Amino acid sequence: MTDYARSNLESVLARVPGVGEVEVFGGGYSMRIWLNPDRLTDYHLTMDDVLAALKAYNVEVSAGQFGGRRRSKASV
Numbered sequence: 231m232t233d234y235a236r237s238n239l240e241s242v243l244a245r246v247p248g249v250g251e252v253e254v255f256g257g258g259y260s261m262r263i264w265l266n267p268d269r270l271t272d273y274h275l276t277m278d279d280v281l282a283a284l285k286a287y288n289v290e291v292s293a294g295q296f297g298g299r300r301r302s303k304a305s306v
Contacts, residue, residue, distance in 0.1 A: 232256030 235254045244252045265280065 232254060235256075240252050240254055243249060263280075263284075265277075270276070270280070
């Protein structure tokens, strides 16, 4: 809900005449994962392996650059 409010409501409400500030309370993104212990055993994985993989892939990356110059592979 927090992500939805930030993405779709915050800027709209901030533009309403007379509104000084909009503040959305709550955490950021979240994910709930259910693991099958038998499948983990089949794949020779532990919970630490799963947590390490999730932490390794839990990064925020920029989607790109608006109006930026494209660089060819030759100029990199």
